[in-house]
Amino acid sequence: MTGELRVLVVDDDALVRGGLAMMLDGANGITVVGEAADGDEVLAAVDTHRPHVVLMDLRMPRVDGITATRRLRARPGAPEVIVLTTFDTDENILRALRAGAGGFLLKDTPPPRIAAAVRRIAEGEPILSPRITRRLMDRAATQADAYDRARDALAALSPRENDVVLAVARGRTNAEIAAELYMSVATVKAHVSSVLAKLGLDNRTQIALLAHDAGLA
Missing domain, CATH: 3.40.50.2300 (Response regulator)
Structure with a gap:
């Protein structure tokens, strides 16, 4: 900002x-x-x-x-x-x-x-x-119930949104995600906003936690 x-x-x-x-x-x-x-x-x-x-x-x-x-x-x-x-x-x-x-x-x-x-x-x-x-x-990855809930939640996302989720879970910035996925920073931000809305999450940290719960990173 x-x-x-x-x-x-x-x-x-x-x-x-x-x-x-x-x-x-x-x-x-x-x-x-x-x-x-x-x-x-x-x-x-x-x-x-x-x-x-x-x-x-x-x-x-x-x-x-x-x-x-x-x-x-x-x-x-x-x-x-x-x-x-x-x-x-x-x-x-x-x-x-x-x-x-x-x-x-x-x-x-x-x-x-x-x-x-x-x-x-x-x-x-x-x-x-x-x-x-x-x-x-390490803790999140061992929780079977969290794994099932996370997998069900991520199934509601588009393939491109799941790509963005995985990049967020790996700690990538918006600019890094844009470069890796060949999209604009504005498009990355739009995907992140869509993921937050669809999953009822508040921020990128919770996206990363959900991805790790699902065993994706």
């Missing part, structure tokens, strides 16, 4: 919020427009500050980050969410992604990578560290 990239930081630790805001504010067009101290403050803060991206802590005292993400992503036009946490258990990762988070990063991620992740997710690209991705896909 072009212009100012607006970010909301959600964390119950004031020092963490302040550190993230100091690190991100002004970094290559990023502006931290607001902060929230708990998940129950997220919807009001989004209404007030209109961020493009929300950095969401996982564990908070009243409403946790997964519940807050699910509530937020259920709203039309919701901002993208990156869960930023110290707790990287498989269950937490899966719950966050299925709640609609577009990414999952650990709090020890170097600051430049967090800033880069914010910019990337604003463009609709999924954000997962390689270590988390491998663990997530």
Whole structure:
């Protein structure tokens, strides 16, 4: 996206919020427009500050980050969410992604990578560290019920849409998919939008998860 990239930081630790805001504010067009101290403050803060991206802590005292993400992503036009946490258990990762988070990063991620992740997710690209991705896909691939559901869902797509799904699952950008499949970037975006609509998904990360559930990548 072009212009100012607006970010909301959600964390119950004031020092963490302040550190993230100091690190991100002004970094290559990023502006931290607001902060929230708990998940129950997220919807009001989004209404007030209109961020493009929300950095969401996982564990908070009243409403946790997964519940807050699910509530937020259920709203039309919701901002993208990156869960930023110290707790990287498989269950937490899966719950966050299925709640609609577009990414999952650990709090020890170097600051430049967090800033880069914010910019990337604003463009609709999924954000997962390689270590988390491998663990997530290994788990998903072993779940027979998820495999059957994923296969049934993908059967509703056209062959070209399935090609795009496979490329998304392999972490390709829109430009890379366009080059590999000999189509324009606009056509790739149209296929991705069609896949999201047909499958009732929120973002590219969920497309990738579904493809791996189906054993395609």
